[in-house]
Amino acid sequence: MATGWAKVNGSWYYLNANGAMATGWLQYNDSWYYLNASGAMATGWAKVNGSWYYLNANGAMATGWLQNNGSWYYLNANGAMATGWAKVNGSWYYLNANGSMATGWVKDGDTWYYLEASGAMKASQWFKVSDKWYYVNGLGALAVNTTVDGYTVNENGEWV
Incomplete structure (x- = not known):
């Protein structure tokens, strides 16, 4: 009786210890794989129970940061x-x-935040964007219509 991974017509399937085709999530060698309803191993984006997952080309589920199609x-x-x-x-x-x-x-909501090119939110600092200075507090919220360190910022958060 065949068990383990099997490639059939270009798709990968996993046969459990009883030889039955597995479906759903499968943990194998410290990685997670998703086998769709037909048992075929998923790759790329897959929506499972309302959440999106990314399965690498080898089928292993990705975690952490992922760059895909420029994002x-x-x-x-x-x-x-x-x-x-x-x-x-x-x-x-x-x-x-x-x-x-x-x-x-x-x-x-009603609050503006500024995210660097790396995506990280700026906090507790003055910074310049398009020749205008702005201040964000410790929670990253843009200061508006107030005075910070003796400098006035307007309704757009710009130092005036």
């Missing part, structure tokens, strides 16, 4: 694609609704 995505320790705010290695990042990492200005 960066963050996949948590369980492999699920993050959206919204995520704290990674001490820095905050904003992942759009489609999971892609945001850069530049982002408005969340």
Whole structure:
């Protein structure tokens, strides 16, 4: 009786100890694989139970930062694609609704934030964008209509 991985018509399948074809999540050699309803190993993006996952070309589930088609995505320790705010290695990042990492200005609710080219949120500092100076507090929120360190910022957060 055949067991283990088998390639059939260009797709990979996993046959368990009983020889039955596996479906769903499979842990094998410290990696996770997703086998669709037909048992075929998934690669690329797969939506499973409402969450998106990325399966590498070898089928292994990715975690951490992933660059795909020119955008960066963050996949948590369980492999699920993050959206919204995520704290990674001490820095905050904003992942759009489609999971892609945001850069530049982002408005969340009524508050503006600035994300560096790396995606990391600026906090507790003055910085310059397009010849205008701005200040963000310790939570990364843009200061507006106030005075910071003796400098006035307007309703757009620009030093005036």
